[in-house]
């Protein structure tokens with residue numbers, strides 16, 4: 457994302473100052489910021505859109521970062537206290553009791569699935585009823601507890617294994 461322009465800065469200044477206490481500012485493609493103090497906004501909701509990066513390759517994280525730069529310019533603080541995350545299909549399902557759960561694909565394809573609290577710099581994928589692994593595509597390969605849960609798919613090992621297999625061909 458390009459750095460905020462003078463115009464962006466003035467716009468933010470006027471907009472944020474006009475927010476009432478606990479007023480909400482909805483930024484498309486990022487989420488909801490709530491005014492939690494005189495010069496403080498808190499990101500309380502993340503809205504992931506699909507695809508998770510837009511045509512310029514900007515992710516939710518890039519746009520949130522852009523807001524932080526903007527805030528810095530006018531002496532505001534941005535906090536994060538995400539209580540809700542959703543994508544185009546609805547609210548992300550991340551059960552509290554599963555946060556911290558880590559598992560791997562049963563096919564040993566290299567995929568790792570992590571359950572983490574919603575966070576703007578990650579991309580979440582939902583595990584379907586068929587427990588299909590998002591990397592190797594084999595059904596029934598994901599831990600049953602993750603059925604319908606949004607997880608972070610760590611595919612780094614899977615990519616290494618795949619590249620190696622391609623080289624050997």
Ligand SMILES: [Zn+2]
Pocket residue numbers: 561562563564565566567589590591592593594597
């Ligand atoms: Zn797999």
